[in-house]
Amino acid sequence: MTLSTVRIIAGLTLKEAARRKVLRSLAVLTAVLLGLSAWGFWRLDIEFGTLTSGESRLAASQVLNLVMFGLSLIAALGTAFLAGPTVSGEVESGVALAMMTRPVRRSAVLAGKWLGLVTFGAGYIVLTGLAQFLIVKATLGYWPPHPIAGLLLLAAQTAVLLTLGLLLSTAIAPMASGIIAVGLFGATWIAGVVGAVGEELHNESVAQVGTVSRMILPTDGLWRGAMHAFQDPAAVQFAATFGASPFLSMVPTPVAYVGWAAVWTALILALAALSFQRRDL
Amino acid sequence: MTGSLEAAAQLVAELPPAAAVWCSGLRKRYRRQTAVDDVSFTVRRGEVVGLLGPNGAGKTTAIKILLGLVRPDAGEVLLLGRPVTDPNARARVGYLPELFRYQPWLSAAEVLDLHVKLSGAAVPAGERRDCLALVGLADRAGDRVGGFSKGMQQRLGLAVALVARPELVVLDEPTSALDPLGRADVRDLLLTLRERDVAVLLNSHLIGEVERVCDRVVILDKGRVAASGTLEELLGQQEVRLRLSALGPDALSRIAALGRSSRDGDVHTVLLPPDAPADAVPDLVADLVALGVRVHAVEPGRISLEERLLDILRGETE
Numbered sequence: 001m002t003l004s005t006v007r008i009i010a011g012l013t014l015k016e017a018a019r020r021k022v023l024r025s026l027a028v029l030t031a032v033l034l035g036l037s038a039w040g041f042w043r044l045d046i047e048f049g050t051l052t053s054g055e056s057r058l059a060a061s062q063v064l065n066l067v068m069f070g071l072s073l074i075a076a077l078g079t080a081f082l083a084g085p086t087v088s089g090e091v092e093s094g095v096a097l098a099m100m101t102r103p104v105r106r107s108a109v110l111a112g113k114w115l116g117l118v119t120f121g122a123g124y125i126v127l128t129g130l131a132q133f134l135i136v137k138a139t140l141g142y143w144p145p146h147p148i149a150g151l152l153l154l155a156a157q158t159a160v161l162l163t164l165g166l167l168l169s170t171a172i173a174p175m176a177s178g179i180i181a182v183g184l185f186g187a188t189w190i191a192g193v194v195g196a197v198g199e200e201l202h203n204e205s206v207a208q209v210g211t212v213s214r215m216i217l218p219t220d221g222l223w224r225g226a227m228h229a230f231q232d233p234a235a236v237q238f239a240a241t242f243g244a245s246p247f248l249s250m251v252p253t254p255v256a257y258v259g260w261a262a263v264w265t266a267l268i269l270a271l272a273a274l275s276f277q278r279r280d281l
Numbered sequence: 282m283t284g285s286l287e288a289a290a291q292l293v294a295e296l297p298p299a300a301a302v303w304c305s306g307l308r309k310r311y312r313r314q315t316a317v318d319d320v321s322f323t324v325r326r327g328e329v330v331g332l333l334g335p336n337g338a339g340k341t342t343a344i345k346i347l348l349g350l351v352r353p354d355a356g357e358v359l360l361l362g363r364p365v366t367d368p369n370a371r372a373r374v375g376y377l378p379e380l381f382r383y384q385p386w387l388s389a390a391e392v393l394d395l396h397v398k399l400s401g402a403a404v405p406a407g408e409r410r411d412c413l414a415l416v417g418l419a420d421r422a423g424d425r426v427g428g429f430s431k432g433m434q435q436r437l438g439l440a441v442a443l444v445a446r447p448e449l450v451v452l453d454e455p456t457s458a459l460d461p462l463g464r465a466d467v468r469d470l471l472l473t474l475r476e477r478d479v480a481v482l483l484n485s486h487l488i489g490e491v492e493r494v495c496d497r498v499v500i501l502d503k504g505r506v507a508a509s510g511t512l513e514e515l516l517g518q519q520e521v522r523l524r525l526s527a528l529g530p531d532a533l534s535r536i537a538a539l540g541r542s543s544r545d546g547d548v549h550t551v552l553l554p555p556d557a558p559a560d561a562v563p564d565l566v567a568d569l570v571a572l573g574v575r576v577h578a579v580e581p582g583r584i585s586l587e588e589r590l591l592d593i594l595r596g597e598t599e
Contacts, residue, residue, distance in 0.1 A: 004398075004401075005399065008395070008398050008399060012384075012395065015386075015387075016384070016386060019386040020386055093380075093382045094378055094380035094381060094382035095382045095383060095384060097350065097376070097378035097380060097381075097382075098376055098377070098378055098381070098383065098396070098438065098441055098442075099395075099396075099399065100349075100350060101348045101349070101350065101371055101374060101376040102371060102396065102399035102400050102445075103368045103369050103370075103371045103372040103399070103400060103401060104368055104399055105368050278352070280345070280350070280351040280352060281345065281350040281351065
């Protein structure tokens, strides 16, 4: 019964995502981003026609990371604003009342919502990411070294953020939870950049900022892993000589860190289930 | 050993089915406000029970506790014989909330499908369609709920409450958004449910509605059960109005002997005691005629539930 509840609610969540305006706005934003990037890569090819193949690969991988950041931002915003209102919005509107009096466990309903949102977010990342890779391949002839691993890390980043959004949505008002989730996401990214600057300057306490924030909310750490999978391996040596950039990752993400992200997600989801269980509807 | 086990099984099998709702000592506080205070009552199988009381009496909170939507601070609830903390207790329960909203991006038929799936009941498509037809939404089955008026959403809510073959239906203000025709439909629906032996807990402001369909009434006030019982128990006292002339003192004392009476011109109203014999009124009329009184009219009167409710609630405040 519990498993079938999870399946039913996951299907319902996907249907909701497909039918609501969020999907249309997401599609428009993505089309704009993909179109702009296609145009940009095409111009890049013309402008930098004089670059050596190594230089142009370097440029392509840098710009690809920049565009992928845009994509991950759209995915994060989209899913956070889908996840944020899901529980509290349904409680406020009354949609939850009739549903929760069915023979269902609240934790199963929450797990179903999570599964639906993760499927939606991951599907979006994989589809648009692949489209973006094809654009770069067609315009600049660049293909990332680990496309699948990178996309999975990006999908994991989306999952982490929407899990946080789900937890917030069991406790606070609909829009506030979306805004807080996105705010934290942005803050962690900035803390990650600050940490990278600290590493560059060999200032340990500043570098700690990035490390700590990456442990508290694993979005930025996963994003850095994804970047590393997308970028040209030569970029790291190049950066060692000429200095780092926010769209360059010096080291791949350790497996242990991915494990931590999984544990983090499970913990937050359990906390969300507990908070939803205790809530009066 | 096996024999005694079989005997025990036999005994259990022969027990009457557990009550549709049984709750005891329910208590719920929201910060300083006590919403529900020591509420206990029972809804038997196939019985229609009305929940009455002024605004803020704790009716909706009590209903939400019964359905496991709100956690009580104290007290116990059994639905159809199972503790409400077990989700399966709600497998045969239908609920129309006071705040009725359904996924606006689904069609009416899809909302019913969803609830049937969640309930785990096997309800064929034809029966689901009949259920929509029952609430007058047959021709809107494929339309998105987002475009429905409030009244139509409440009708859909009724269909949702009834679709999964419930043994208990809880309706919280089921006619708040309905026109008079819709209200009459709901009344018919309640009577049909009673015929089908489905237990109903009905919270409604429309006392007339409750009086017409309910077997029993529970009156809540300030979170407590102020009174409860069958309509006969609650409205036990009946009255009779007599228009009389040519009254002598003997006739007046004869009237006073029957029960408390009041006089307004030539109309005398006599409150019949609960234990009055069945032919108390014909006897009175015969005696009055024998005493030379001219009897112009005799009208039976019944204290309405509304008057009784007001009496009880005012009595509480005093």
